[in-house]
Amino acid sequence: MLIAQLTDLHIGPPEDKVERLYGTSEALGRAVGHLVALAPRPDCLILTGDLVERGSAVEYGRLRQLLAPLAAIPTYAIPGNHDHRANLKTAFPEVAARAGAGPFVCYAVDDWELRLIALDTQVPGEDRGALCPERLAWLDRTLAARPRTPTVVLMHHPPFRTGIAMFDAPGLTLEGAAVFARILARHPQVERVVCGHVHRPIAARIGGVPASVAPSTAHQYQLAFEGRAYAVAEPPSLDLHLWRNGTLISHRSYIGAFPVLNAP
Numbered sequence: 001m002l003i004a005q006l007t008d009l010h011i012g013p014p015e016d017k018v019e020r021l022y023g024t025s026e027a028l029g030r031a032v033g034h035l036v037a038l039a040p041r042p043d044c045l046i047l048t049g050d051l052v053e054r055g056s057a058v059e060y061g062r063l064r065q066l067l068a069p070l071a072a073i074p075t076y077a078i079p080g081n082h083d084h085r086a087n088l089k090t091a092f093p094e095v096a097a098r099a100g101a102g103p104f105v106c107y108a109v110d111d112w113e114l115r116l117i118a119l120d121t122q123v124p125g126e127d128r129g130a131l132c133p134e135r136l137a138w139l140d141r142t143l144a145a146r147p148r149t150p151t152v153v154l155m156h157h158p159p160f161r162t163g164i165a166m167f168d169a170p171g172l173t174l175e176g177a178a179v180f181a182r183i184l185a186r187h188p189q190v191e192r193v194v195c196g197h198v199h200r201p202i203a204a205r206i207g208g209v210p211a212s213v214a215p216s217t218a219h220q221y222q223l224a225f226e227g228r229a230y231a232v233a234e235p236p237s238l239d240l241h242l243w244r245n246g247t248l249i250s251h252r253s254y255i256g257a258f259p260v261l262n263a264p
């Protein structure tokens, strides 16, 4: 089973500052082309939040158009701080059907040998993320329901401090992260936690489970441990998670044309 993870796509309306400065739609077009050319084709696509910039229905429409070449691939999306839950669900009816009518976009996918749990960390209108008691209880219950099925948890905000001051600022880290770690420690079937939000490649361990942040398909943030981290044109990439023979193997795949150095 091959899972392609795209994150922090930040599709905006054409006049949006992020679209103009960072070319996020063009960048997603290149990421989609990268996946169309991939062999074998990914079995599913996970979108770990900040799919659009402002949350409007128009932006989600643009996003779906850009993702159209991958429309045959089952796609599982979660909201980030820039998303709008209701508009996301309207644009992704398959997500709406799984998440139901509750206040959060939380759902499990049991269609594959690797189980996927989509965990909504959004606090509407704020950059910070939170796992409230309701979401934490849902996660604990959902994990307890299938204790022997290897599982990947998808979430936008990473459940650890990154070491980057701008993302670790007071009030910006994930509320509920300590309880989240204790829940993971009780459910050893969790193979990995995959996140976005930081626009950088990061790895850590939480509750005994490896966790990763995938870079953005568009702009990245400088590795500035102190002070402000500015957006930079470091290479965009996506993550490919391969589940084979009981091991989850993750590759970071850079998007772009890179010269072959030892061509005959």
Ligand SMILES: [Fe+2]
Binding pocket: 049, 050, 080, 081, 082, 156, 196, 197, 198
């Ligand atoms: Fe974000």
